[in-house]
Amino acid sequence: MILTPFEEMLGQDESTEIELFRIDAFPGHPFQVRLDEDMEKLIESIGQSGVIVPVILRKKQDGRYETIAGHRRCAACRQLGMDRVPAVIREMSEEEAVLCMIDSNIQRTCILPSEKAKAYRMKMEALSRQGNRKEADAFPTTSRQPVGKWKKETAEQIGTDAGDSGRQVQRYLRLNYLLPELLKLVDEKKLAFLSGVELSWLSAEQQEELFRYLQENPHGISRKQAGQLRQSAETEGLSPERIEQILSGTRPKKQKRLDKKENPAVYPEKSDSGRSTGFRKLADEIRTYFPKGCSDEDIWEILRQLLEKWKSGEVELSQETAGRT
DSSP: OOOOHHHHHHTTSOOEEEEGGGEEOOTTOOSOOOOSHHHHHHHHHHHHHOOSSOEEEEEOTTSOEEEEEOHHHHHHHHHTTOSEEEEEEOOOOHHHHHHHHHHTTTTOSOOOHHHHHHHHHHHHHHHHHHTSSOOOOOOOSSOOSSSOOOOHHHHHHHHHTTTOOHHHHHHHHHGGGSOHHHHHHHHTTSSOHHHHHHHTTSOHHHHHHHHHHHHHSOOOOOHHHHHHHHHHHHHTOOOHHHHHHHHHOOOOHHHHHHHHHHOTTTSOOOOTTSHHHHHHHHHHHHHTTSOTTOOHHHHHHHHHHHHHHHHHTSSOOOHHHHTTO
């Protein structure tokens, strides 16, 4: 089991056995406890070896306990019919409890975009209340700023433990303004992450109108189309007719040729040397790494970000891979 820094530090404190029926979940806990493959492995591990790392609890005023870290371990123990769980009891302020809870869960391998969006929002608000940063500005609903007005330094601080850049943290924060039904589509990979970020700038009424259209006309939304919807919403309004025009309208051939120049890795130009076939095979192979329905624009944006990280040295190739280049 890989431990987070908080679990490594707090797991060294003296632990005690606490009855599971006295333990409550953390209010507004953003991370779901799913009965997936990882959870089944955890249940099997605890069944064989017990709880190796104590859960972290905070005592409440009513004498019960609040889970700070260890929601999945508590759930696994309940699945196994156990009555008690080893725990470390800590005295924490509300803000300290939020920060500890987020940091002890954010490094999970499988986190939904909606979970990370809510977690980042909770941590941002806790830092603001704690006085580590000035109170964050509220998100305007019609601003043309790319992702919002959260302080850049705070966003970078929040993303450090999860391996996200400050820019990416800001994108996740925007998802909190997405209609729950649309956010669910992002979680299910039916709506691309970056498209969801763009659509989060639509008003609640406009998002509801868009979702009604998608229910009647299932349709993928590329990042470019999401940008067009956002621009239309801010300039001329977003009627059902305009939504249909943007999502169902055909683009002129001239525009398609322009897109090929903008996204050469996805739309390689034909060449007399025969390299076009090779590029097309490469594009087909790249697409196998993305879910069905993922647009060419979103694929190219993800590739561009990865290439920028590689160029800046944030991502290194293995020796075996580098030897083939």
